Structures are given as C-alpha cells and as structure tokens.
Amino acid sequence: xxxxxxxxxxxxxxxxxxxxxxxxxxxxxxxxxxxxxxxxxxxxxxxxxxxxxxxxxxxxxxxxxxxxxxxxxxxxxxxxxxxxxxxxxxxxxxxxxxxxxxxxxxxxxxxxxxxxxxx
Numbered sequence: 464x465x466x467x468x469x470x471x472x473x474x475x476x477x478x479x480x481x482x483x484x485x486x487x488x489x490x491x492x493x494x495x496x497x498x499x500x501x502x503x504x505x506x507x508x509x510x511x512x513x514x515x516x517x518x519x520x521x522x523x524x525x526x527x528x529x530x531x532x533x534x535x536x537x538x539x540x541x542x543x544x545x546x547x548x549x550x551x552x553x554x555x556x557x558x559x560x561x562x563x564x565x566x567x568x569x570x571x572x573x574x575x576x577x578x579x580x581x582x
Contacts, residue, residue, distance in 0.1 A: 465485075466482055466485060466490035467484060468482045468493055468494070475508055475509075476507050476509075477508055478501050478507040478509075479510075479513050480494075480497050480498065480512050480513070481512075482497075482513075482516070483516035483517070484516070484517070485517070485518055485520070486517055486527065487523060488523040491521075491524045491526065494524065495530055495531055498510065498531035498542070499531075499534065502535065506539065506540055507540060509541045509542070509543065510535055510540055510543075511544075511545045512544045512545065513545045513546050514544055514547040515548055516548070517548050517550070520551055525555075525558055525560065528564070532563060532564065543564055543565035544564035544565060544567050546570035547569055549569045549570075549571070552568075552569035
C-alpha cells in the first residue's frame with residue numbers, strides 16, 4: 464500500500480499533516496519531507512500530525528516521526544500527534560514515545576456520534 468499526505472491550515476496558525484496508508488521503510492521519508500516543507504514555508508504555531516488514517520507504522524516510520532519532532536523543536540515549533548489509529552497508538556505506547564507526541568487518545572471509528580435521520 465502506498466502513502467498519501469494531505470496538508471491543511473487550521474485555525475490559530477496550526478498546520479495539519481494527515482498521512483493515509485502505511486508508514487514504513489519505503490514511505491517514511493515522505494513524512495519527514497512533509498514536516499520539512501511546512502517549516503520551510505514559515506513557522507506555524509503548531510504542527511498536528513493526524514494519524515487517524517495510518518494503518519501501519521514500523522520502526523523506520525517511528526524514527527521519521529521522532530526526527531520530525533526534533534526538527535520542529537529546533538525551529539521552535541511544537542509537533543503533536545492527533546487522532547492516532549489504534550495501531551499507531553499501540554506502537555507509540557510500546558516504544559515509550561506516546562508522551563513525546565502529546566499523549567493523544569486513540570481514535571476509534573465507533574466514537575463518531577450517530578446522526579439520526581431528521582435531526
């Protein structure tokens with residue numbers, strides 16, 4: 464599976480980077496490049512790495528996230544993970560890195576409120 468990355472501006476000068484797919488030895492560089500590209504264009508208040516649609520991440524992917532965190536820190540920008548998939552949450556927890564990225568709660572599809580017809 465490939466990786467696609469969408470970048471968007473959020474309120475308050477926050478940039479969201481949302482990868483979709485697998486972050487592994489073949490695609491981890493794309494995460495590092497996305498973070499570097501955002502920083503090259505300016506200094507956002509924060510970068511949110513929305514990991515909701517990431518289905519797999521290996522040690523090289525985790526390393527890319529840590530490298531991105533360090534690059535942001537040197538630039539004075541906070542990098543946090545938002546809405547990690549259950550798999551990503553577990554990998555960050557097992558590696559002891561969950562707190563580094565803001566200790567986000569895992570995102571569960573069941574948590575989305577049901578919209579009732581006519582509501």
